Amino acid sequence: MDMKRFTKTALAAGALIALPQLGLAQEAEAAAPGFDEIGPYIMTTLLFCMAGFLVFFMAAGFAMLEGGLVRSKNVTMQMTKNIALYSIAAIMYWLVGFNTMYPGDFNGFFAIGGQTVLDPVGVAAADAALDYASVGSDFFFQLVFVAATASIVSGALAERIKLWPFLIFVVVLTGIMYPISGSWQWGGGWLSEAGFSDFAGSTVVHSVGGWAALAGAIVLGPRLGKYGKDGKVHPIPGSNLALATLGTFILWLGWFGFNGGSQLAMGTVGDVSDVSRIFANTNMAAAAGAVTALILTQALYKKPDLTMVLNGALAGLVSITAEPLAPTLFGALWIGAVGGVIVVLTVPLLDKFKIDDVVGAVPVHLFAGIWGTIAVVFYNSDASLTTQLMGIIAYGVFTFVASLIVWFILKAVMGIRVGEEEEISGLDMAELGMEAYPEFSKG
Structure with missing residues (x-):
């Protein structure tokens, strides 16, 4: 009897002790946010991370494309520029760029921000931006876009620009x-308020890179031997078209993150469905651009031109970037196809003005970017042609003029072009003292 009484007493005491703890646990469980509250934050953060990885891989695509389209004596220089420009962009965007681009409340035109500060380690739900995504994922996703902009400039100015002046320009650009x-546009500034529409950056990213590249190509001048005194254009073949093709496929892959991630949300059925719709439209536009360039070069030159086909695919991608969500698949097809036409027709146009663009960056990113921004009006009922043209002009004037100023300053202060002897021998040895293909003769 005594043992039973003791057991009952102990159980009762244990229950009395446990009751408050059980109540606290229930209160904590009731206070903890459910997935309906935290799910959008988690899924959008995941979208930014995955899309950011894809866009980061575009850095490899640009490097391979450029490495294949320059001569073998300049390949190491292009590899050096591409890894350096990405790294500089990462540092500059942390130091000042991200909070300049997204300054919060500002006058709509200009506000220099400070360093980016990440969420604290193990941030609690109560302290997180549950209506959006983590700071780290947002920062990383936006960072890889600015690096892509700088890569556009790299290819256009290849084979005759000095390394360090180019990298100083990258510091200012990024x-x-x-x-x-x-x-x-994306920071809530004056163009956003005016109704300008650019979903993933046909103008904000690609045209900006194209304008900066065009300014640099004009100040720098063409490569030796590119244009004869009689006005004849002398083609300068690249060293490795297999590498250029690989670079194009990598860029094509990365573009799914570029456009898909720009949905900026993955917390609902509608958001996820829209991301998949963007993927399909992005792919269709690239395919249409490539096929159009293939057919058009056959018709114009009696033989298909692989470099034009590669750039046709990229032009299709740039063209659909301003509005990859709203069009039907047929809409994406014809928008991308027009991009392919633009490339085939404008590459020779630049040569008429003796503007030497080694990889076709200006036709692909600037001209097709302008087209894509205009094409928004066909499927986005909220966009107007007047506003779209206003945005195109605003970005063009600002970027082109600012780039010209920076390029002219660099030219006056330290020079931006290598000497004639260095250009003939190749920038790999002249600027870096190493070759990409040391076992082969220079090409």
Whole structure:
């Protein structure tokens, strides 16, 4: 009896002790947010991370494309520029760029921000931006876009520009120029308020890179031997078209993150469905651009031109970037096809003006970017042609003029072009003292 009484007493005491703890646990469980509350934050953060990885891989695509389209004596230089420009962009966007592009409340035109600060380790739901995504994922996703902008400039100016002046230009472009103009649209600035529409950056990213490249090509001048005194254009074949093709496929892959991630949300059935719709439209536009360039070069030159087909695919991608969500698959097809036509027709146009663009960056990113921004009006009922043209002009004037100023300053202060002897021998040995293909003769 005594043992039973003791057991009952102990159980009762244990229950009395446990009751408050059980109540606290129930209160904590009731206070903890459910998936309906935290799910959108988690899924959108995941979207930014995955899309950011894909866009980061575009850095490899640009490097391979450029490495294949320059001569073998300049390949190491292009590899050096591409890894350096990405790294500089990462540092500058942390230091000043991200908070310049997304400054919060500002006058709509200009606001220099400070360093980016990440969420604290193990941030609690109560302290997180549950209506959006983590700071780290947002910062990383936006960072890889600015690096792509700088890569556009690299290819156009290949084979005759000095390394360090180019990298100084990258500092200015990624830390100041791109973030300021980007704030006008994506940071809630004056163009956003005016109704300008650019979903993933046909103008904000690609045209900006194209304008900066065009300014640099004009100041730098053409490569030796590109244009004869009689006005004849002398083609300068690239060293490795297999590498250029690989680069194009990598860029094509990365573009799914570029456009898909720009949905900026993955917390609902509608958001996820829209991301998949963007993927399908992005792919269709690229395919249409490639096929159009294939057919058009056959018709014009009696033989298909692989470099035009590669750039046709990229032009299709740039063309659909301003509005990859709203069009039907047929809409994406014809928008991308027009991009392919633009490339085939405007590459020779640049040669008429003796503007030497080694990889076709200006036709692909600038001209097709302008087209894609205009094409928004066909499927987005909220966009107007007047506003779209206003945005195109605003980005063009700001970026082109600012780039010209920076290029002319660099030219006056330290020179931006290698000497004639260095250009003939190749930038790999002249600037870096190493070759990409040391076992082969220079090409």
